[in-house]
Amino acid sequence: MYSNKAFTFLFFVICLSFQISSQTNINQEAQSLREILMPYFVPVEQDNQYLNDNQKKIDLGRHLYFDKRLSLNSTISCNSCHDLKKNGTNGAFFLKEKEDGNTFRDTPTIYNVATLSMFNADGGITSLKEKLRHSLINPYEMNVNDEHIIVQRLEDVSTYNTLFRSAFPKSDKAISFDNIIEALQAFIKGLETPAPIDLFIKGNNNALSKEEIEGGYIFNSKSCYSCHTGSNFGGQMIQKLGINEDWPNKNDLGYYRIKKISAYKMFFRVAPLRNVEKTAPYFHDASASQLWYAVKLMGRHERGLEINKEEALKIQLFLSTLSGEIPKDYIKEPKYLLN
Ligand code: HEC
Numbered sequence: 001m002y003s004n005k006a007f008t009f010l011f012f013v014i015c016l017s018f019q020i021s022s023q024t025n026i027n028q029e030a031q032s033l034r035e036i037l038m039p040y041f042v043p044v045e046q047d048n049q050y051l052n053d054n055q056k057k058i059d060l061g062r063h064l065y066f067d068k069r070l071s072l073n074s075t076i077s078c079n080s081c082h083d084l085k086k087n088g089t090n091g092a093f094f095l096k097e098k099e100d101g102n103t104f105r106d107t108p109t110i111y112n113v114a115t116l117s118m119f120n121a122d123g124g125i126t127s128l129k130e131k132l133r134h135s136l137i138n139p140y141e142m143n144v145n146d147e148h149i150i151v152q153r154l155e156d157v158s159t160y161n162t163l164f165r166s167a168f169p170k171s172d173k174a175i176s177f178d179n180i181i182e183a184l185q186a187f188i189k190g191l192e193t194p195a196p197i198d199l200f201i202k203g204n205n206n207a208l209s210k211e212e213i214e215g216g217y218i219f220n221s222k223s224c225y226s227c228h229t230g231s232n233f234g235g236q237m238i239q240k241l242g243i244n245e246d247w248p249n250k251n252d253l254g255y256y257r258i259k260k261i262s263a264y265k266m267f268f269r270v271a272p273l274r275n276v277e278k279t280a281p282y283f284h285d286a287s288a289s290q291l292w293y294a295v296k297l298m299g300r301h302e303r304g305l306e307i308n309k310e311e312a313l314k315i316q317l318f319l320s321t322l323s324g325e326i327p328k329d330y331i332k333e334p335k336y337l338l339n
């Protein structure tokens with residue numbers, strides 16, 4: 001009896017010490033992954049101060065974002081392509097347009113763009129304000145070829161007169177192209193999606209599972225993080241697409257479109273990866289529809305590595321920790337009709 005009890009006790013102690021040591025291992029692994037990621041990373045969190053201080057501009061920006069009057073033919077709004085309920089993009093719309101031969105590049109997400117250092121697939125624009133001006137006039141986006149038409153259209157809407165005057169009390173002429181851009185920018189800055197990775201970086205080891213941490217190590221060991229770096233895991237530099245093996249589709253030459261220097265052929269912006277799991281299809285030419293497969297292509301073309309499916313899926317699991325909450329109330333389409 002006595003020896004039985006002693007045995008049970010010993011067994012319990014052994015189990016406990018295994019558990020403690022495996023917990024210590026997980027904590028050590030979590031900490032070392034955090035140290036790898038941290039130097040380039042500012043966690044995303046909701047900035048209530050910003051949201052409070054800019055309520056009126058944000059509210060106006062939200063109306064504009066959903067308003068088709070901002071496109072040349074009044075047929076599409078920003079939300080038609082950057083659908084806020086669909087993670088700020090619209091894969092289905094894009095693929096249909098592609099089929100009809102109407103489009104140019106895959107639509108990137110509109111979430112978390114405020115902290116990017118460069119915009120568009122070729123990285124050719126370096127400020128959000130400039131990009132928003134470009135979105136309005138770009139033939140592939142809102143296609144506004146005459147700023148005055150849009151301003152006039154909005155001036156004819158009495159609710160807009162009120163909204164603009166209250167958002168820009170100091171402007172002599174509250175409804176202007178610049179103020180349209182500023183209000184859109186105020187709204188877009190609030191489109192952030194804090195994710196498990198942010199909690200993890202802030203010190204919460206339980207925000208990522210053991211498998212997700214392992215995926216993070218593989219992501220780093222394949223040098224993905226050398227290009228996909230910073231809080232957005234990308235969006236900071238342009239790099240050649242096809243360093244180790246040519247990218248098959250050369251219809252779009254990337255940054256070369258902007259700077260006609262042949263060394264820039266096939267240079268594209270390193271895509272930011274927040275919410276990437278939910279924003280298929282992938283790449284500027286939408287040539288991959290599954291994330292694990294996009295990871296495999298990256299290994300082959302950027303690193304000269306054949307990443308097997310098992311490892312690609314582990315990286316995909318890590319990338320899923322960059323998916324955040326969509327701010328449901330913030331993105332509600334304004335209900336009342338503007339006229
Ligand atoms: C017809 C579809 C379409 C519409 C409508 C549209 N966009 Fe875009 N948007 C795109 C495409 C495609 C790109 C990528 C262009 C490129 O890479 O050259 C883009 C890029 C962007 C980017 C850059 C994101 C990044 O990661 O670089 C922002 C910001 C943006 N659009 C905002 C807007 C806003 C604001 C509106 C409304 C005023 C708008 N877009 C309307 C398709 C659209």
Ligand code: HEC
Nearest residue numbers: 222224227239268269270271282283284294295298299302
């Ligand atoms: C040499 C720099 C570089 C390296 C290394 C690199 N990438 Fe990329 N990555 C890019 C560029 C550039 C793009 C944008 C290509 C485009 O738009 O067609 C991209 C795009 C992506 C995309 C598509 C995102 C989207 O929304 O379309 C994914 C996913 C991705 N990379 C994952 C990875 C992974 C995982 C690794 C490591 C195996 C990796 N990348 C290594 C430069 C790099």
